[in-house]
Amino acid sequence: MSERSGSLFQQALINGDYSPRFFAYYYKQWNNYKMQYHHHNSTEIMYLISGSCIVDVRQAKGSAESYSMKRGELIILDANVPHRLIVEEGTPCRMLNVEFGFTEYKGVAPSVGRLAREERVVEKLLDTPFSSLILPDPEEVYHVLKSLVLELDQRGADGGSMIDLLFCEMLLRIARLKEEKLRSSQQSTEFYVRRSIEFLHQNYDRSIQVKDIASAVSLHPGYLHRIFKIHTGRTITDYLNILRMEKSKMLLAKSDIPVAEIADYVGVSSRQYFHLLFKKYTGLTPVEYRNSIERHSWIYEDGESGNLGEDI
Template identity: 70%
Template sequence: MPELNGSLFQPQLLEGEYSPHFFAYYYKQWNHYTMPYHQHNSTEIMYVISGSCAVDVRSGSGSEERFILKRSELIMLDANVPHRLIVEEDNACRMLNVEFGFADYAGVAPSLSRLAKEEESLAELLRNPFTSLVLADPEEVLHVLKALVLELDQHGKDGGSMVRLLFAELLLRISRLHRERLLASQQPSQLYVRRAIEFLHQNYDHSIQVKEIAAAVNVHTGYLHRIFKKQTGRTLTDYLNMLRMEKAKMLLAQSEIPVADIADYVGISSRQYFHLLFKKYASMTPVEYRNSIERYSWSDITRFSDER
């Protein structure tokens, strides 16, 4: 089997069983600094926590490309790609860097090939080589990077199962951001609808106005109405009501929360309106729904286990 290097784009990573191997991981505050061109046999992630900087990348043909990175942006560089960091005078840039390659599979976390089989966005990322990739992060990647580096600091670069699990999450989040960027460049309306749906799932538990959703997605209210209905077959209000009723069903089925309090848990201030809305979607009242299903408590689960 060919020896692995530090690149993400090796065919054997999608065919065999490999785990990450970390070479460097550190925070660094850069002030008015120009780094010489250099390269290393590892994949590198440079994440801008605050400030701004430039990263120059040199291709195999010798041409150069400059990327300006701002807060909450990252650049991923493939192995053996010449690059340098530049922080202009009177400027500062705080970064978090991680450099990694791959080694024989170890631990309980899924290997890269298994992850790619389950997550198409990761498979797409690994099958389409690049020298550098710049992504804007809604701080999903940052949280994982911080947890990963803390775990590496505390347990060493071979770090155990938690390190490998965090690395798996890191690659999945980066691959999804990459796919989202491609989608935005090709079909921006799909991205707006996806973000609207994410906003609804994160905020259904309190009063939401359509203008708030449009502001979160950064599009005009009327335009969001049109594209949402076209792509989902539902209006924003109908989707929100459906989401709230599905959450209500789950709470009625799997919790001991009093029926009278469920309305508040799903963001509906009027219990009477909640009752009418639930009956419309479920064809029965909340009380009838709770009484109609078989619910299990922890004591039931323990009893069933003992009976086995």
């Protein structure tokens, strides 16, 4: 790895031993400013101390992502990622910027690799590439950044043990914030998937489509489809079909509803399609299934008994 190689995502950082090298660190007040797209061979952290701004990030395929940032948020930009800052008139913002890369280990504080090997969240951060990442910060990273920049101002970019120690703390806190954001996002998606499943269990007897479920939980159908598959391992359609077939098995076993009417009870409009589905999921036709199970009997008050009907 060259001395000026500034990307966070180099396997050498995890496997080897490297220390941070700082290229720029400064506070800046921005107002009514539109920066041109640019990039540099260093990782950049932009911390929004006050106000609001927009950061545009150009992706590898040429498309751009626009991020609206507010006070207490930071954005991490990997090396050589084109980006620009936009600050609207009347909404000034104040930032703290730090740009860094990596150099051969100086043997003062723990190397980046040693930190990654001892802290799983740091290893995961360095082993999961991104072009940009926005994180909310409860001022944990900000306090470390302030101390780091003050130390750099006093000692210079080639600083000493305190600079390296503060960098390690900053990296660890960023890694933990990223992990917390991921967990929060997963908990949020789990909530929507749970609500979707509840909707299916309450409406399987009707003709429903993915767009109906998405509308009920206030999500885009495509996004709901993706998170549902991630959390359940099944598509929404497959989950609904299994649910309907389980209900069908219960009705065939526990009721005297005619087989020909079961499809309507579970929301399948075509009886022919219902038979095909049931055979696919159980290996039996509905009639074969009803005939294969132990039938329940009703005991009447006068002592007579009667088997459930075999209507079709």
